[in-house]
Amino acid sequence: MPSPSVPPLSRPTRCPPPTSRTPTTTPTCRNSPGSSPTCGGWPKLADGAPERLTAALAPLVDGYRAWIARREAAVDDPASHLGPYRLDAADALGKARDAADRISAGISRLATDPVARAAFGFANRAMHLQRVHTKAAAGRHNAADRLLDDVLSEVDVPANRSWRPFQLAFILLCLPALADPDHPERSDDRRSAVADLLWFPTGGGKTKVYLGLTAFTLAVCRLAPASGGLDPTAGVAVLMRYTLRLLTIQQFQRATALICACETLRQAGPSRRGATPFRIGLWVGGRVTPNRTDGAEVWLSERRRGTGLRAGGGGSSHQLTS
Structure with a gap:
Protein backbone atom coordinates (compact mmCIF):
# COMPACT_ATOMS: atom_id res chain seq x y z
CA MET A 1 0.00 0.00 0.00
CA PRO A 2 1.60 3.28 -0.98
CA SER A 3 2.44 5.64 1.85
CA PRO A 4 0.72 8.99 1.89
CA SER A 5 2.76 11.84 0.58
CA VAL A 6 4.15 14.17 3.20
CA PRO A 7 4.55 17.79 2.23
CA PRO A 8 8.04 19.15 2.70
CA LEU A 9 8.66 21.11 5.84
CA SER A 10 8.86 24.82 5.32
CA ARG A 11 11.52 26.94 6.94
CA PRO A 12 10.26 28.42 10.22
CA THR A 13 9.40 32.06 10.11
CA ARG A 14 11.68 34.12 12.27
CA CYS A 15 9.76 36.48 14.49
CA PRO A 16 11.65 39.12 16.41
CA PRO A 17 11.15 38.84 20.17
CA PRO A 18 9.03 41.52 21.78
CA THR A 19 11.01 44.42 23.09
CA SER A 20 10.30 47.26 25.46
CA ARG A 21 12.47 50.19 26.38
CA THR A 22 12.24 51.68 29.84
CA PRO A 23 13.88 55.10 30.02
CA THR A 24 16.27 55.81 32.86
CA THR A 25 14.61 57.61 35.73
CA THR A 26 16.85 60.25 37.29
CA PRO A 27 14.61 62.67 39.16
CA THR A 28 16.05 65.96 40.27
CA CYS A 29 14.56 68.88 42.12
CA ARG A 30 14.43 70.73 38.82
CA ASN A 31 11.79 68.42 37.34
CA SER A 32 9.88 67.96 40.57
CA PRO A 33 6.98 70.45 40.47
CA GLY A 34 6.78 72.66 43.51
CA SER A 35 10.23 71.89 44.90
CA SER A 36 13.19 74.22 45.14
CA PRO A 37 16.39 73.45 43.13
CA THR A 38 18.37 73.63 46.40
CA CYS A 39 15.91 71.73 48.60
CA GLY A 40 18.32 68.86 49.17
CA GLY A 41 21.67 70.57 49.74
CA TRP A 42 23.48 68.91 52.66
CA PRO A 43 25.26 72.04 54.01
CA LYS A 44 21.98 73.97 53.95
CA LEU A 45 20.05 71.20 55.70
CA ALA A 46 22.83 70.65 58.24
CA ASP A 47 22.75 74.15 59.69
CA GLY A 48 19.11 75.11 59.28
CA ALA A 49 17.07 76.67 62.07
CA PRO A 50 13.52 75.28 62.43
CA GLU A 51 12.00 78.01 60.26
CA ARG A 52 14.62 77.66 57.53
CA LEU A 53 14.34 73.87 57.54
CA THR A 54 10.58 74.02 57.17
CA ALA A 55 10.86 76.56 54.35
CA ALA A 56 13.41 74.38 52.54
CA LEU A 57 11.56 71.08 52.98
CA ALA A 58 7.90 72.08 52.65
CA PRO A 59 8.04 72.49 48.84
CA LEU A 60 8.98 68.81 48.58
CA VAL A 61 5.78 67.53 50.17
CA ASP A 62 3.71 70.31 48.57
CA GLY A 63 4.96 69.26 45.15
CA TYR A 64 4.22 65.61 45.90
CA ARG A 65 0.65 66.43 46.95
CA ALA A 66 0.17 68.50 43.81
CA TRP A 67 1.35 65.52 41.75
CA ILE A 68 -1.14 63.26 43.59
CA ALA A 69 -3.94 65.71 42.79
CA ARG A 70 -3.03 65.62 39.10
CA ARG A 71 -3.06 61.82 39.12
CA GLU A 72 -6.49 61.84 40.77
CA ALA A 73 -7.78 64.10 38.03
CA ALA A 74 -6.29 61.81 35.39
CA VAL A 75 -8.29 58.85 36.72
CA ASP A 76 -11.53 60.63 35.81
CA ASP A 77 -10.24 61.75 32.41
CA PRO A 78 -11.71 59.52 29.65
CA ALA A 79 -8.56 60.05 27.60
CA SER A 80 -6.51 58.20 30.24
CA HIS A 81 -8.51 54.96 29.75
CA LEU A 82 -8.16 54.21 33.46
CA GLY A 83 -11.83 53.48 34.03
CA PRO A 84 -11.39 49.69 34.46
CA TYR A 85 -8.61 50.32 36.99
CA ARG A 86 -10.40 52.91 39.07
CA LEU A 87 -10.34 50.84 42.28
CA ASP A 88 -6.63 50.04 41.91
CA ALA A 89 -5.89 53.70 41.21
CA ALA A 90 -7.84 54.79 44.28
CA ASP A 91 -5.89 52.34 46.44
CA ALA A 92 -2.52 53.51 45.08
CA LEU A 93 -3.41 57.17 45.47
CA GLY A 94 -4.60 56.56 49.03
CA LYS A 95 -1.22 55.05 49.88
CA ALA A 96 0.49 58.00 48.20
CA ARG A 97 -1.51 60.41 50.38
CA ASP A 98 -0.47 58.41 53.45
CA ALA A 99 3.17 58.72 52.36
CA ALA A 100 2.76 62.47 51.90
CA ASP A 101 1.33 62.74 55.42
CA ARG A 102 4.30 60.80 56.81
CA ILE A 103 6.76 63.07 54.98
CA SER A 104 4.95 66.08 56.41
CA ALA A 105 5.17 64.51 59.88
CA GLY A 106 8.93 64.19 59.42
CA ILE A 107 9.21 67.88 58.61
CA SER A 108 7.11 68.75 61.66
CA ARG A 109 9.31 66.55 63.82
CA LEU A 110 12.39 68.45 62.73
CA ALA A 111 10.70 71.75 63.52
CA THR A 112 9.62 70.76 67.04
CA ASP A 113 12.16 68.17 68.27
CA PRO A 114 15.66 69.55 69.03
CA VAL A 115 17.18 66.05 69.23
CA ALA A 116 15.79 65.02 65.84
CA ARG A 117 16.92 68.33 64.35
CA ALA A 118 20.45 67.94 65.74
CA ALA A 119 20.63 64.34 64.50
CA PHE A 120 19.40 65.44 61.06
CA GLY A 121 22.09 68.10 60.92
CA PHE A 122 24.70 65.55 62.01
CA ALA A 123 23.56 63.13 59.28
CA ASN A 124 23.78 65.78 56.55
CA ARG A 125 27.24 66.87 57.69
CA ALA A 126 28.43 63.25 57.80
CA MET A 127 27.06 62.55 54.33
CA HIS A 128 28.76 65.65 52.97
CA LEU A 129 32.08 64.75 54.58
CA GLN A 130 32.12 61.12 53.47
CA ARG A 131 30.98 61.87 49.92
CA VAL A 132 33.54 64.50 49.02
CA HIS A 133 36.39 62.61 50.70
CA THR A 134 35.44 59.39 48.90
CA LYS A 135 35.41 61.28 45.61
CA ALA A 136 38.73 62.91 46.46
CA ALA A 137 40.32 59.56 47.32
CA ALA A 138 39.20 58.18 43.97
CA GLY A 139 40.58 61.26 42.22
CA ARG A 140 43.98 60.84 43.85
CA HIS A 141 44.18 57.11 43.14
CA ASN A 142 46.17 57.68 39.94
CA ALA A 143 47.53 61.09 40.92
CA ALA A 144 48.93 60.68 44.42
CA ASP A 145 51.11 63.77 44.02
CA ARG A 146 48.06 66.04 43.99
CA LEU A 147 47.23 67.88 47.20
CA LEU A 148 44.11 66.69 48.99
CA ASP A 149 42.76 70.22 49.39
CA ASP A 150 43.00 70.80 45.64
CA VAL A 151 41.06 67.64 44.84
CA LEU A 152 38.48 68.38 47.54
CA SER A 153 37.80 71.81 46.05
CA GLU A 154 37.12 70.16 42.68
CA VAL A 155 34.70 67.51 43.94
CA ASP A 156 32.88 69.64 46.52
CA VAL A 157 30.16 70.65 44.07
CA PRO A 158 26.34 70.63 44.48
CA ALA A 159 25.98 67.29 42.68
CA ASN A 160 28.14 65.67 45.38
CA ARG A 161 26.46 67.29 48.36
CA SER A 162 22.71 67.05 47.86
CA TRP A 163 19.76 64.66 48.01
CA ARG A 164 17.57 63.68 45.13
CA PRO A 165 13.89 64.31 45.93
CA PHE A 166 13.00 60.64 46.43
CA GLN A 167 15.99 60.21 48.76
CA LEU A 168 15.08 63.15 50.95
CA ALA A 169 11.40 62.17 50.93
CA PHE A 170 12.18 58.63 52.12
CA ILE A 171 14.41 59.93 54.92
CA LEU A 172 11.72 62.33 56.11
CA LEU A 173 9.14 59.56 55.88
CA CYS A 174 11.21 57.29 58.18
CA LEU A 175 12.47 60.02 60.49
CA PRO A 176 9.69 60.19 63.14
CA ALA A 177 9.85 56.48 63.94
CA LEU A 178 13.65 56.52 64.15
CA ALA A 179 13.57 59.49 66.51
CA ASP A 180 10.96 58.01 68.85
CA PRO A 181 11.29 54.43 70.21
CA ASP A 182 7.61 54.55 71.23
CA HIS A 183 6.32 55.64 67.83
CA PRO A 184 3.27 53.61 66.66
CA GLU A 185 5.13 52.57 63.50
CA ARG A 186 7.57 50.65 65.75
CA SER A 187 4.87 48.94 67.82
CA ASP A 188 3.79 45.30 67.92
CA ASP A 189 0.38 46.26 66.57
CA ARG A 190 0.10 45.04 62.99
CA ARG A 191 -2.41 47.77 62.24
CA SER A 192 0.13 50.54 62.86
CA ALA A 193 3.56 48.90 62.57
CA VAL A 194 5.42 49.74 59.36
CA ALA A 195 8.37 48.21 57.51
CA ASP A 196 9.38 50.53 54.68
CA LEU A 197 10.86 49.28 51.42
CA LEU A 198 12.75 51.63 49.10
CA TRP A 199 12.85 50.58 45.45
CA PHE A 200 14.59 52.41 42.65
CA PRO A 201 16.48 51.26 39.51
CA THR A 202 20.13 50.31 39.97
CA GLY A 203 22.36 53.34 40.29
CA GLY A 204 19.58 55.64 41.43
CA GLY A 205 20.97 56.21 44.91
CA LYS A 206 19.32 53.77 47.31
CA THR A 207 22.52 53.20 49.30
CA LYS A 208 22.88 56.93 49.89
CA VAL A 209 19.46 56.90 51.57
CA TYR A 210 20.42 53.98 53.80
CA LEU A 211 23.64 55.71 54.78
CA GLY A 212 21.81 58.92 55.61
CA LEU A 213 19.34 57.05 57.81
CA THR A 214 22.25 55.22 59.43
CA ALA A 215 23.97 58.48 60.36
CA PHE A 216 20.69 59.85 61.72
CA THR A 217 20.14 56.72 63.81
CA LEU A 218 23.68 56.81 65.22
CA ALA A 219 23.25 60.45 66.21
CA VAL A 220 19.85 59.86 67.82
CA CYS A 221 21.32 57.04 69.91
CA ARG A 222 23.97 59.43 71.24
CA LEU A 223 21.86 62.58 71.63
CA ALA A 224 18.61 61.15 73.02
CA PRO A 225 18.27 60.18 76.70
CA ALA A 226 19.14 56.58 77.47
CA SER A 227 16.12 54.37 76.78
CA GLY A 228 15.26 52.08 79.67
CA GLY A 229 18.52 52.89 81.44
CA LEU A 230 20.57 51.27 78.64
CA ASP A 231 23.93 52.67 77.57
CA PRO A 232 23.26 54.48 74.25
CA THR A 233 26.89 54.04 73.17
CA ALA A 234 26.81 50.24 73.45
CA GLY A 235 25.27 47.59 71.24
CA VAL A 236 24.46 47.53 67.53
CA ALA A 237 22.45 50.39 66.05
CA VAL A 238 22.20 49.29 62.40
CA LEU A 239 22.42 45.97 60.56
CA MET A 240 23.15 45.85 56.82
CA ARG A 241 22.86 42.64 54.80
CA TYR A 242 23.69 41.95 51.16
CA THR A 243 23.38 38.71 49.23
CA LEU A 244 26.41 38.88 46.93
CA ARG A 245 29.98 38.73 48.22
CA LEU A 246 31.30 41.47 45.92
CA LEU A 247 28.36 43.72 46.74
CA THR A 248 28.87 43.09 50.45
CA ILE A 249 32.49 44.28 50.28
CA GLN A 250 31.62 47.31 48.15
CA GLN A 251 28.86 48.42 50.49
CA PHE A 252 31.05 47.74 53.52
CA GLN A 253 33.59 50.16 52.10
CA ARG A 254 30.92 52.82 51.58
CA ALA A 255 29.50 52.31 55.07
CA THR A 256 33.00 52.51 56.56
CA ALA A 257 33.56 55.88 54.87
CA LEU A 258 30.39 57.09 56.58
CA ILE A 259 31.50 55.76 59.97
CA CYS A 260 34.83 57.55 59.55
CA ALA A 261 32.94 60.78 58.84
CA CYS A 262 30.72 60.24 61.88
CA GLU A 263 33.75 59.61 64.06
CA THR A 264 35.45 62.76 62.76
CA LEU A 265 32.36 64.77 63.71
CA ARG A 266 32.14 63.06 67.10
CA GLN A 267 35.71 63.96 67.98
CA ALA A 268 35.24 67.56 66.85
CA GLY A 269 31.74 68.02 68.24
CA PRO A 270 30.09 68.52 71.62
CA SER A 271 30.43 66.04 74.46
CA ARG A 272 26.80 64.95 73.99
CA ARG A 273 28.01 62.64 71.23
CA GLY A 274 29.80 60.55 73.82
CA ALA A 275 33.34 59.37 74.41
CA THR A 276 32.87 55.99 72.72
CA PRO A 277 34.02 55.89 69.08
CA PHE A 278 31.65 54.99 66.28
CA ARG A 279 32.60 51.54 65.02
CA ILE A 280 31.76 49.14 62.21
CA GLY A 281 32.24 45.41 61.78
CA LEU A 282 31.97 42.90 58.95
CA TRP A 283 30.30 39.60 59.84
CA VAL A 284 30.66 37.18 56.95
Whole structure:
Protein backbone atom coordinates (compact mmCIF):
# COMPACT_ATOMS: atom_id res chain seq x y z
CA MET A 1 0.00 0.00 0.00
CA PRO A 2 1.60 3.28 -0.98
CA SER A 3 2.44 5.64 1.85
CA PRO A 4 0.72 8.99 1.89
CA SER A 5 2.76 11.84 0.58
CA VAL A 6 4.15 14.17 3.20
CA PRO A 7 4.55 17.79 2.23
CA PRO A 8 8.04 19.15 2.70
CA LEU A 9 8.66 21.11 5.84
CA SER A 10 8.86 24.82 5.32
CA ARG A 11 11.52 26.94 6.94
CA PRO A 12 10.26 28.42 10.22
CA THR A 13 9.40 32.06 10.11
CA ARG A 14 11.68 34.12 12.27
CA CYS A 15 9.76 36.48 14.49
CA PRO A 16 11.65 39.12 16.41
CA PRO A 17 11.15 38.84 20.17
CA PRO A 18 9.03 41.52 21.78
CA THR A 19 11.01 44.42 23.09
CA SER A 20 10.30 47.26 25.46
CA ARG A 21 12.47 50.19 26.38
CA THR A 22 12.24 51.68 29.84
CA PRO A 23 13.88 55.10 30.02
CA THR A 24 16.27 55.81 32.86
CA THR A 25 14.61 57.61 35.73
CA THR A 26 16.85 60.25 37.29
CA PRO A 27 14.61 62.67 39.16
CA THR A 28 16.05 65.96 40.27
CA CYS A 29 14.56 68.88 42.12
CA ARG A 30 14.43 70.73 38.82
CA ASN A 31 11.79 68.42 37.34
CA SER A 32 9.88 67.96 40.57
CA PRO A 33 6.98 70.45 40.47
CA GLY A 34 6.78 72.66 43.51
CA SER A 35 10.23 71.89 44.90
CA SER A 36 13.19 74.22 45.14
CA PRO A 37 16.39 73.45 43.13
CA THR A 38 18.37 73.63 46.40
CA CYS A 39 15.91 71.73 48.60
CA GLY A 40 18.32 68.86 49.17
CA GLY A 41 21.67 70.57 49.74
CA TRP A 42 23.48 68.91 52.66
CA PRO A 43 25.26 72.04 54.01
CA LYS A 44 21.98 73.97 53.95
CA LEU A 45 20.05 71.20 55.70
CA ALA A 46 22.83 70.65 58.24
CA ASP A 47 22.75 74.15 59.69
CA GLY A 48 19.11 75.11 59.28
CA ALA A 49 17.07 76.67 62.07
CA PRO A 50 13.52 75.28 62.43
CA GLU A 51 12.00 78.01 60.26
CA ARG A 52 14.62 77.66 57.53
CA LEU A 53 14.34 73.87 57.54
CA THR A 54 10.58 74.02 57.17
CA ALA A 55 10.86 76.56 54.35
CA ALA A 56 13.41 74.38 52.54
CA LEU A 57 11.56 71.08 52.98
CA ALA A 58 7.90 72.08 52.65
CA PRO A 59 8.04 72.49 48.84
CA LEU A 60 8.98 68.81 48.58
CA VAL A 61 5.78 67.53 50.17
CA ASP A 62 3.71 70.31 48.57
CA GLY A 63 4.96 69.26 45.15
CA TYR A 64 4.22 65.61 45.90
CA ARG A 65 0.65 66.43 46.95
CA ALA A 66 0.17 68.50 43.81
CA TRP A 67 1.35 65.52 41.75
CA ILE A 68 -1.14 63.26 43.59
CA ALA A 69 -3.94 65.71 42.79
CA ARG A 70 -3.03 65.62 39.10
CA ARG A 71 -3.06 61.82 39.12
CA GLU A 72 -6.49 61.84 40.77
CA ALA A 73 -7.78 64.10 38.03
CA ALA A 74 -6.29 61.81 35.39
CA VAL A 75 -8.29 58.85 36.72
CA ASP A 76 -11.53 60.63 35.81
CA ASP A 77 -10.24 61.75 32.41
CA PRO A 78 -11.71 59.52 29.65
CA ALA A 79 -8.56 60.05 27.60
CA SER A 80 -6.51 58.20 30.24
CA HIS A 81 -8.51 54.96 29.75
CA LEU A 82 -8.16 54.21 33.46
CA GLY A 83 -11.83 53.48 34.03
CA PRO A 84 -11.39 49.69 34.46
CA TYR A 85 -8.61 50.32 36.99
CA ARG A 86 -10.40 52.91 39.07
CA LEU A 87 -10.34 50.84 42.28
CA ASP A 88 -6.63 50.04 41.91
CA ALA A 89 -5.89 53.70 41.21
CA ALA A 90 -7.84 54.79 44.28
CA ASP A 91 -5.89 52.34 46.44
CA ALA A 92 -2.52 53.51 45.08
CA LEU A 93 -3.41 57.17 45.47
CA GLY A 94 -4.60 56.56 49.03
CA LYS A 95 -1.22 55.05 49.88
CA ALA A 96 0.49 58.00 48.20
CA ARG A 97 -1.51 60.41 50.38
CA ASP A 98 -0.47 58.41 53.45
CA ALA A 99 3.17 58.72 52.36
CA ALA A 100 2.76 62.47 51.90
CA ASP A 101 1.33 62.74 55.42
CA ARG A 102 4.30 60.80 56.81
CA ILE A 103 6.76 63.07 54.98
CA SER A 104 4.95 66.08 56.41
CA ALA A 105 5.17 64.51 59.88
CA GLY A 106 8.93 64.19 59.42
CA ILE A 107 9.21 67.88 58.61
CA SER A 108 7.11 68.75 61.66
CA ARG A 109 9.31 66.55 63.82
CA LEU A 110 12.39 68.45 62.73
CA ALA A 111 10.70 71.75 63.52
CA THR A 112 9.62 70.76 67.04
CA ASP A 113 12.16 68.17 68.27
CA PRO A 114 15.66 69.55 69.03
CA VAL A 115 17.18 66.05 69.23
CA ALA A 116 15.79 65.02 65.84
CA ARG A 117 16.92 68.33 64.35
CA ALA A 118 20.45 67.94 65.74
CA ALA A 119 20.63 64.34 64.50
CA PHE A 120 19.40 65.44 61.06
CA GLY A 121 22.09 68.10 60.92
CA PHE A 122 24.70 65.55 62.01
CA ALA A 123 23.56 63.13 59.28
CA ASN A 124 23.78 65.78 56.55
CA ARG A 125 27.24 66.87 57.69
CA ALA A 126 28.43 63.25 57.80
CA MET A 127 27.06 62.55 54.33
CA HIS A 128 28.76 65.65 52.97
CA LEU A 129 32.08 64.75 54.58
CA GLN A 130 32.12 61.12 53.47
CA ARG A 131 30.98 61.87 49.92
CA VAL A 132 33.54 64.50 49.02
CA HIS A 133 36.39 62.61 50.70
CA THR A 134 35.44 59.39 48.90
CA LYS A 135 35.41 61.28 45.61
CA ALA A 136 38.73 62.91 46.46
CA ALA A 137 40.32 59.56 47.32
CA ALA A 138 39.20 58.18 43.97
CA GLY A 139 40.58 61.26 42.22
CA ARG A 140 43.98 60.84 43.85
CA HIS A 141 44.18 57.11 43.14
CA ASN A 142 46.17 57.68 39.94
CA ALA A 143 47.53 61.09 40.92
CA ALA A 144 48.93 60.68 44.42
CA ASP A 145 51.11 63.77 44.02
CA ARG A 146 48.06 66.04 43.99
CA LEU A 147 47.23 67.88 47.20
CA LEU A 148 44.11 66.69 48.99
CA ASP A 149 42.76 70.22 49.39
CA ASP A 150 43.00 70.80 45.64
CA VAL A 151 41.06 67.64 44.84
CA LEU A 152 38.48 68.38 47.54
CA SER A 153 37.80 71.81 46.05
CA GLU A 154 37.12 70.16 42.68
CA VAL A 155 34.70 67.51 43.94
CA ASP A 156 32.88 69.64 46.52
CA VAL A 157 30.16 70.65 44.07
CA PRO A 158 26.34 70.63 44.48
CA ALA A 159 25.98 67.29 42.68
CA ASN A 160 28.14 65.67 45.38
CA ARG A 161 26.46 67.29 48.36
CA SER A 162 22.71 67.05 47.86
CA TRP A 163 19.76 64.66 48.01
CA ARG A 164 17.57 63.68 45.13
CA PRO A 165 13.89 64.31 45.93
CA PHE A 166 13.00 60.64 46.43
CA GLN A 167 15.99 60.21 48.76
CA LEU A 168 15.08 63.15 50.95
CA ALA A 169 11.40 62.17 50.93
CA PHE A 170 12.18 58.63 52.12
CA ILE A 171 14.41 59.93 54.92
CA LEU A 172 11.72 62.33 56.11
CA LEU A 173 9.14 59.56 55.88
CA CYS A 174 11.21 57.29 58.18
CA LEU A 175 12.47 60.02 60.49
CA PRO A 176 9.69 60.19 63.14
CA ALA A 177 9.85 56.48 63.94
CA LEU A 178 13.65 56.52 64.15
CA ALA A 179 13.57 59.49 66.51
CA ASP A 180 10.96 58.01 68.85
CA PRO A 181 11.29 54.43 70.21
CA ASP A 182 7.61 54.55 71.23
CA HIS A 183 6.32 55.64 67.83
CA PRO A 184 3.27 53.61 66.66
CA GLU A 185 5.13 52.57 63.50
CA ARG A 186 7.57 50.65 65.75
CA SER A 187 4.87 48.94 67.82
CA ASP A 188 3.79 45.30 67.92
CA ASP A 189 0.38 46.26 66.57
CA ARG A 190 0.10 45.04 62.99
CA ARG A 191 -2.41 47.77 62.24
CA SER A 192 0.13 50.54 62.86
CA ALA A 193 3.56 48.90 62.57
CA VAL A 194 5.42 49.74 59.36
CA ALA A 195 8.37 48.21 57.51
CA ASP A 196 9.38 50.53 54.68
CA LEU A 197 10.86 49.28 51.42
CA LEU A 198 12.75 51.63 49.10
CA TRP A 199 12.85 50.58 45.45
CA PHE A 200 14.59 52.41 42.65
CA PRO A 201 16.48 51.26 39.51
CA THR A 202 20.13 50.31 39.97
CA GLY A 203 22.36 53.34 40.29
CA GLY A 204 19.58 55.64 41.43
CA GLY A 205 20.97 56.21 44.91
CA LYS A 206 19.32 53.77 47.31
CA THR A 207 22.52 53.20 49.30
CA LYS A 208 22.88 56.93 49.89
CA VAL A 209 19.46 56.90 51.57
CA TYR A 210 20.42 53.98 53.80
CA LEU A 211 23.64 55.71 54.78
CA GLY A 212 21.81 58.92 55.61
CA LEU A 213 19.34 57.05 57.81
CA THR A 214 22.25 55.22 59.43
CA ALA A 215 23.97 58.48 60.36
CA PHE A 216 20.69 59.85 61.72
CA THR A 217 20.14 56.72 63.81
CA LEU A 218 23.68 56.81 65.22
CA ALA A 219 23.25 60.45 66.21
CA VAL A 220 19.85 59.86 67.82
CA CYS A 221 21.32 57.04 69.91
CA ARG A 222 23.97 59.43 71.24
CA LEU A 223 21.86 62.58 71.63
CA ALA A 224 18.61 61.15 73.02
CA PRO A 225 18.27 60.18 76.70
CA ALA A 226 19.14 56.58 77.47
CA SER A 227 16.12 54.37 76.78
CA GLY A 228 15.26 52.08 79.67
CA GLY A 229 18.52 52.89 81.44
CA LEU A 230 20.57 51.27 78.64
CA ASP A 231 23.93 52.67 77.57
CA PRO A 232 23.26 54.48 74.25
CA THR A 233 26.89 54.04 73.17
CA ALA A 234 26.81 50.24 73.45
CA GLY A 235 25.27 47.59 71.24
CA VAL A 236 24.46 47.53 67.53
CA ALA A 237 22.45 50.39 66.05
CA VAL A 238 22.20 49.29 62.40
CA LEU A 239 22.42 45.97 60.56
CA MET A 240 23.15 45.85 56.82
CA ARG A 241 22.86 42.64 54.80
CA TYR A 242 23.69 41.95 51.16
CA THR A 243 23.38 38.71 49.23
CA LEU A 244 26.41 38.88 46.93
CA ARG A 245 29.98 38.73 48.22
CA LEU A 246 31.30 41.47 45.92
CA LEU A 247 28.36 43.72 46.74
CA THR A 248 28.87 43.09 50.45
CA ILE A 249 32.49 44.28 50.28
CA GLN A 250 31.62 47.31 48.15
CA GLN A 251 28.86 48.42 50.49
CA PHE A 252 31.05 47.74 53.52
CA GLN A 253 33.59 50.16 52.10
CA ARG A 254 30.92 52.82 51.58
CA ALA A 255 29.50 52.31 55.07
CA THR A 256 33.00 52.51 56.56
CA ALA A 257 33.56 55.88 54.87
CA LEU A 258 30.39 57.09 56.58
CA ILE A 259 31.50 55.76 59.97
CA CYS A 260 34.83 57.55 59.55
CA ALA A 261 32.94 60.78 58.84
CA CYS A 262 30.72 60.24 61.88
CA GLU A 263 33.75 59.61 64.06
CA THR A 264 35.45 62.76 62.76
CA LEU A 265 32.36 64.77 63.71
CA ARG A 266 32.14 63.06 67.10
CA GLN A 267 35.71 63.96 67.98
CA ALA A 268 35.24 67.56 66.85
CA GLY A 269 31.74 68.02 68.24
CA PRO A 270 30.09 68.52 71.62
CA SER A 271 30.43 66.04 74.46
CA ARG A 272 26.80 64.95 73.99
CA ARG A 273 28.01 62.64 71.23
CA GLY A 274 29.80 60.55 73.82
CA ALA A 275 33.34 59.37 74.41
CA THR A 276 32.87 55.99 72.72
CA PRO A 277 34.02 55.89 69.08
CA PHE A 278 31.65 54.99 66.28
CA ARG A 279 32.60 51.54 65.02
CA ILE A 280 31.76 49.14 62.21
CA GLY A 281 32.24 45.41 61.78
CA LEU A 282 31.97 42.90 58.95
CA TRP A 283 30.30 39.60 59.84
CA VAL A 284 30.66 37.18 56.95
CA GLY A 285 31.98 33.69 56.26
CA GLY A 286 35.54 32.62 56.99
CA ARG A 287 36.38 32.52 53.28
CA VAL A 288 36.04 36.32 53.17
CA THR A 289 37.53 37.38 56.51
CA PRO A 290 39.09 35.46 59.41
CA ASN A 291 36.53 34.43 61.99
CA ARG A 292 38.94 34.66 64.92
CA THR A 293 41.42 37.26 66.11
CA ASP A 294 44.30 34.79 66.03
CA GLY A 295 43.42 33.99 62.42
CA ALA A 296 43.64 37.68 61.57
CA GLU A 297 47.05 37.86 63.26
CA VAL A 298 48.30 34.90 61.22
CA TRP A 299 47.05 36.49 58.01
CA LEU A 300 48.75 39.79 58.89
CA SER A 301 52.05 38.04 59.64
CA GLU A 302 51.93 36.18 56.33
CA ARG A 303 51.06 39.39 54.53
CA ARG A 304 54.09 41.15 56.01
CA ARG A 305 56.33 38.25 54.99
CA GLY A 306 54.87 38.38 51.49
CA THR A 307 53.75 34.75 51.54
CA GLY A 308 50.18 35.57 50.50
CA LEU A 309 47.02 33.96 51.80
CA ARG A 310 46.99 30.94 54.05
CA ALA A 311 46.93 27.52 52.43
CA GLY A 312 43.65 26.68 54.08
CA GLY A 313 41.83 29.26 51.96
CA GLY A 314 41.07 31.60 54.84
CA GLY A 315 39.84 35.08 54.08
CA SER A 316 41.65 38.39 54.15
CA SER A 317 41.43 41.02 56.85
CA HIS A 318 42.22 43.63 54.21
CA GLN A 319 38.77 44.55 52.89
CA LEU A 320 39.11 48.33 52.67
CA THR A 321 40.84 49.48 49.51
CA SER A 322 40.63 53.25 49.83
